[in-house]
Amino acid sequence: MIAWLSEVLVLEQIYWYLAIPFTVLFIIQLVATFLGLGDGDGIEGVEEGLDLDSDLEFESSLNLFTIRNFITFFTVFGWSGITFSNAGMGTFSTLLLSTILGIIVMLIVSVLFYFTMKLTHNGNMQIEYAKGATCQVYIRIPAKRNGTGKVSITLQDTFRELDAMTDEEEAIPTGTVVQVKDVLSNSILLVEKITRGDE
Structure with missing residues (x-):
């Protein structure tokens, strides 16, 4: 019983460690996007350094492996993990549902940015x-x-x-x-x- 409780508390701490910093990054990214800073796909200098995203120019492919999606996934994963853990769900169920929810939201954000970039590209001067x-x-x-x-x-x-x-x-x-x-x-x-x- 004590070992199980200890495991739950450690797991919840991990969720908090993920949720708070990634939420801060998510908010910064969101504000930067609405203010028109960078290319709307994350923290500009970080992405160039890691070279994980090639969306500086519009591409027809849907790119899932970006800094923006990374931040989105761990923000949702952290907060859903905290929610499911506090609701009394088991460790495995919490991990599984948090991961699925994180992936779903990440895909939704990717699709939204894909169509936004497509509209922007189509509206550009030819x-x-x-x-x-x-x-x-x-x-x-x-x-x-x-x-x-x-x-x-x-x-x-x-x-x-x-x-x-x-x-x-x-x-x-x-x-x-x-x-x-x-x-x-x-x-x-x-x-x-x-x-x-x-x-």
Whole structure:
């Protein structure tokens, strides 16, 4: 009887040791997400260091092994363990139910973040759509790709100012109407002057 009680008390202590720190991390993570800090997937520097999450850019796959999910699992596991233990459930039942509940909540959070990231990704600017569009030089563009300027362009029904370069022999001054010839690998527009025949 004493040995059983001792085992229960030690197990409950472990639940408390897990619940409190992971709850603090969970709250910090939640606040950071709502404030727009990091990428919404945990503590930014920690994740980069552990390299457990590749969601810095949107991926189509559902990634379960992330710092966010790790924190979520142990937060739920700790508190459900404390609850089931105080309810008088057995050690094995408490461990099993806490683990199942932790996994279920972790999966729910993963799915929610997956669809949130998907919506965000779909709403992002698709710069490839700029090809062939006409725009106006906002900041002078140096000749022969010797630097970048800026153009004002309406893209996906939104007015934007984007970086631009040109292959023209002379710099393109502010106010000139140009056409987007291509999009360079670093998301810079390659533009050219519109000749009278193109207008």
